Amino acid sequence: MEKLQAHFTKVLNLLNIKLFRILLFLTLGIIMFFAMYSNVKPEKLDLTLFSVAEQTIRSPITIEDKVNTEREKQEAVDQVQDVYIVKKEYAQNQVDLITSIFDTVSEVNNEIKAEMNEKANEETADSGQTTAAGTLDEKLKRLKDKLTEEVTKELSDQPFTAMLQSSSNELSIAKDLTVTAVNNVMSKRIPADEVENAKKRVEEELKYTSLNSGLKNAIITLGRFAVIQNEFYDPNATEELRQQAIDSVEPVKILEGQIIVEEGKLISRDVYEQLKLAGLLESDSSFKPFAGLMMIIAIILAALFFIFDEMDRTEKRQKQLLIFSLIFVMALFIMKLISLFTEYGYSEAGYVFPAAMGAMLIKILVDERLALFQTVILGICGSIIFNQGIAGTLNVMVAIYIVASGLAGIIFLQKQNQRSKILQAGLFVSVVNLLIIISLVLLRNSQYSGLDYGFYVVVAFLSGISSAVLTIGLLPFFEAGFGVLSTIKLIELSNPNHPLLRKILTEAPGTYHHSVMVANLAESACEAIGGNGLLARVGCYYHDIGKTKRPQFFIENQMNIENPHDKLPPLTSKNIIIAHATDGADMLRKHKMPKEIVDIAEQHHGTTLLKYFYHKAKQNGADVKEADFRYPGPKAKTKEIAVIGIADSVEAAVRSMSRPTPEQIEGLVRNIIADRLQDGQLSDCDITLKELETVAFTLCETLKGIFHSRIEYPEITKQKVKQA
Template sequence: EKGEKVLSYAGGALNDILSKGVISDKISIPFGKDKKVVIEKNGKEHIVGVEEIFDLNEGMQFIKQDITSKYSSNSFLLKYSPELTQSIIKPNLSVDIAETSFRRENARNSVQKKVGVILKGEIIVRANEIVDESVEDKITSMYTYMSPKQNSFDRVIRFLVKNMIFFIIFFLYILFINSQFKKLNIRKRDKIFISSVFILNILVYGLFYQFAHIEYLLPVLLSSILISLLYSRTFALVSLLFNLSSLILYSGLRMQGLLALLISSIYAIYLIRERGSRKHFVSVIVRVGLVNGIFAFLIELYGETSFGQAIISSVYGFINGVISIILVTAFIQILERILGKVTRISLMDLLDLNHPLLIDLAEKTSGTFNHSMVVASLSEKAALAINADELMAKVGGYFHDIGKMEKPEYFIENQNRDFNPHQSLPPEISATIIKEHIIDGEKMANKHKIPSQVTAFIKSHHGTSTIEYFLEKSKSQDPLTDDNKYRYDGPLPKTNEETIVMLADSVEAGVRSLSNPDEQGMKRTIETIFEKKLRDGQFNESEMSVANILIIRDVFSNVLKGIYHPRVDYDNIGKK
């Protein structure tokens, strides 16, 4: 009996809805200004307003409201009638695009070319007379006649002015980049890429402008994330503002839609810089998609859009966010190679201790591996202290000594106390072997396709300093020894990060060589190393300031003090 009631109600409700007409989605209807449609049924046509027909969501909403008002006390009917109806309801209306276009063209052609003709000296309307449709046509005609004419010349001028404004905006953007972002080293290929980003957004709008809420599908979010990763956050924010300005100029998009893009793009710019690792891939996709979708929904509701339309906008926003992150992850390495950049995504991948080179370093040269970990830690903390790129510095610390894997036994941190192969070699040969770890490291890096920015740490972490131990040994045998034979070939470090790793490498080795590394001893050793580097010209090509060098010196002292702090002498406990 209960089942019969459900079937009876569902059948009646379906008949009511389908008799009015059900379409899958009202967005697909190309409405005119009056929001009316022509429905053809059984060979007859009749005109109805948009509110007189249902889409699938509105039909189900109508059924839920109807059954609640009629059978509020029948819980079985309330639960199963909507479920049954939803499973069988199907659209019985569809849009005939070809017929719609045909009729619109006929209506366009049937419009009189001259409406509201006014004869010379004719009185259009007298005081207190009713203004009917013919009088309204004459007033409109007079207004049109007296208004400035938009001839072909005027349209050309408007087109030229609009493009001139765009090029002025773009020129100011490039000028701003060149003056404020000199450290980014914006080259010709970078400018081509940035220009393409601008054009891509305008092109996408031009191709799909007829879609409702197209602003939520524009690749502004994708552009912002790419620029943030390839250049910097600040640069991405500036680019975002100029990008939105050009879209407003060309498209006249609704401001609330662009506001949602602005907010979600800013969020994505900061999130992708903090959680750019591929390990966090799913998390970043969901976060960016949700933020984009939620803001699209809220802004649409604020703009008094219907709830259904707001839901559609939020779905567009979520899809845009998800697709943007997927495309970034898929193409970022290609863009890195084309533009000669290295992003935080790649750097965080290189920080994975499961990288083949780091696994080999740990297995073949445990002493060098431990040294590299300390250098990386020192470099990261020093970079943070002077607002340098801490990820780049840490990666540089990890990989700077990988060349020692070729001949690990020739480096003191990998030797046991019983055997030192340098004891049987002339100092000049020993120095040559030591220098070769730079060349070997560069070859390994190239073989494993390590970015050139990271390879630079391998080449520059000794600068052109001397190999002091073997130089002094040679001078004890021959006072006329040529110092240049015992110098590394360089180059000198150029960036702040390269300079930090050079200093961290020397300081860690120097402090580790102390027999009793107390606080004062470590401090003197660090100061001596810094002074030697300065006198030897190792900072000559570096962008680092003297103030930052002093900050780094203090950071190294504090960090190493924690690593090499005094231990309790358990052997002497209880002894007098």
């Protein structure tokens, strides 16, 4: 065992060097990569177009089938009809145009008539005929001048001539008929290919009027001229409808776990394209899964490196790092071993994994925060390692199961640190495992038989109990191999039935009482400065174990006996008193006690001076040196030992005082701390002045609670008077 401890010490010394810590993390990364390599390696499928599938193939991922998505979008666009709108204002425009033409004709007739009346008396009958002919030409010319060029070009002179030759009453009737007919036809939808039909409808409506043939032909011509297309294609509205149709098309996706082709079915061109899209035809050249795996491992190791790099740079940190790494690799190995059963059809084998084992071991041996971190890491690794029999790369259900199981173990052991409680923690984990599995099964909304549920009950309890059994079995190896003083070990050492504690109680009861008092003081003070209060308490129980060799030579055990030091020379008394520190350390080593407890017994007095016997020796006239009356040391190396040394001196000093007041207690505590500082007893530990101030305050508060004022009853007072 000593050789093993020596090898561990060498390894721990190497881990003090940053390069070796990096190498350790790289080793962990390589182990993780190869543990999960086969689980992310794409499956090699020998598939060719128009061949028959030898097995049912499911998609490993969810991916969009863009070709089919575009095809459906195009089909949706093709089903959208062009949008045409009716220009309703065109009907009114054309009615206004016809009205304007008739009004212009009437206007021209009225102008010519007025001019003719002025010249009526001057013209002869013959010349009058000439004037009439000239008047019609004049009317036509004047009419064309008043009309627009478009109208005059589109219409011949015949309708204008007929209208100019008609009376006002006839024009009024013709106007009403034409306007009505045009309005009726133009109020309806007239697409480009229906314009001629619309013109015919106007013609039919005006054909049967009672007007003379000349005027009837004229209004028919005007009606046909007035009817135009009023329905037009709207590109903006059409495009908007097409876009809406495109947006309404859901992307065509190949879902994770979806069957692409069933066993014995032909691999058609569409199926082949889906296989290609899912990446099942590129297994030889695909490096993406490995890149993703390396990135996940890199993130985990970076977080782990950061956590340990932020910890105090002590031997304890290197020990915790090594323990964490070994437990993690061990859990990963068990996980990989169990995953081999999934290749034989046991897809639910992941639930057998003792997920709480690593979490409980790390919680007990190292730190709760690191236990939580390892639980999360194992959940991630488990989701990849136990991915056989599922469609995707990650088995999320197993990941949830592992994390929940590990958290259950950590939570149960948060305040239950006895070794006997580990088995209870396993039972608690089993119940949590069962609840998690049942909830996950119900989420699937699938049909399960009673046999299936029975299987889940068995694996849930098997996982929890095996976690507890492995934790109990492995804990002694880590404690012995790494010299770890765990919380459970400390609680066991605090048991009054421990042989050494029983030895103190039976052979030196005064020392036992003194140790308990010092333990109360030291524990509260250590916790106040962030130290290990439990270690301080248990260390105090054993710190004066050396006094059991000569209990009567220590004042707390001198009940109803004379002080033997009164008959001994100061140098002999000094040797007896000082020996209790080294004797205690030797006794503890002999009983294989943890190094931390041995250090407390050996260092709690440091190199302090035995002032009483030193001054007694000087008074006797002896030529003595101060160094001869000092404890051999070493000085306190940790905060806990420094606090225990102060608490030890304080308790002994206060016990010697009669009815101490709070002011006296505070003065005494501060004088003892100042004396230790001036004597250099705290120079080897990392306790600060601020922490010493906190220690002083805590010790004073605890002592005030112990030595608080009590009401003195009359009978007790009378009894004391009689005794006096």
